[in-house]
Amino acid sequence: MVYNPTVLFDGHLTTLEMQVLVPIEEHVEMDFNIVEVAKRLNNNSTYVQMSLKAYERVPDAFVITRAIAAFERTFISGNSKYDQAEYQGKKVLSRSEKRGKKLFFEKLYCTQCHSGFNFTNYKTLNNGLYEVYADSGRMRVTKLEKDRAMFKVPTLRNIMLSAPYMHDGSLASIDEVIDHYESGGKNHKNKSEILQPFKLTPKQRKDLIAFLHTLTDLDFISNKRYSSPF
Ligand code: HEC
Known part of the structure; x- marks a missing residue:
C-alpha cells in the first residue's frame, strides 16, 4: 500500500489516512462513525496507553487514521519466489514458471498495465x-x-490468494480471469485498446498460472506482525 499514489478502486483518495474513514462510515461496510469508534477505544485502557505513548493524546480521529495508515504502510511483500529470482538472483523458478513469466512479460500485453515491481501502473483503466x-x-x-x-x-502480488477477482468480485477463479482476457473483453467505449483477443494452449495456460503462483509471498502472509501485532 505504501507505494500507491491513490487508494480505493476508483482511485479517488490520495492518502491511507483518509481511506480509514471510508469503511468506518460506508453503509455497506461498518456503517458507523469515527467519533463513536474513538469513544469505544477510550474505554479500553490498553488502547489509551498505546495512543498516549505514540501520539501523546488519547484515541481520537487523528490517532485512529494515523495509526491504521502507519500499520498498513508496514505491509511490504517482497520475498515471493518471483522476488527471489528477480531481485535476489536465486535460481528458484521452474521451467514452467519461466515460460509463464515470458508469456506475461513478453508474449501477452499484461505488463502494459500490470507493470513494475508492484504489477500496476497505478492508473484507472x-x-x-x-x-x-x-x-x-x-x-x-x-x-x-x-x-x-x-x-x-x-497489484497482482499474492493474486492466487485473493479470489474472487475484479472490483465486484465477479470472476470466481484465475481461469475465469484468463478466459476474460483471451476473449479480448466486452465492448465498452472506454475499454483500453491494449486488450486484444488471444488464444493460449492448455500448456501455456498452465504456465501462466504457474507464474502467477510465484507472486505468492509465504513470509508475508504468515508474518505474525500482521496477524497478531500485540
Ligand atoms: C488495459 C490495462 C490492462 C491490461 C493490459 C491487463 N489488465 Fe488485468 N486488470 C486491469 C484492470 C483495470 C483491472 C481491474 C478491473 C476491475 O476491477 O473491474 C484488472 C484486474 C486484473 C486481475 C484481478 C485482480 C484482482 O485483485 O481482482 C487479474 C488477475 C488480472 N487483471 C490479470 C491480468 C493478466 C494476466 C493480464 C494479461 C493477459 C492483464 N491482467 C492485462 C487492467 C489491465
Missing part, C-alpha cells in the same frame, strides 16, 4: 468486463463520461 457496468467506477468521483467504468489497475 477499463478492461472490458461488461458492456454496461452497474458501478460507474472513477466517474462517481469526477462525473466525467471519460471516467465511466474506469477502475484502478490492481
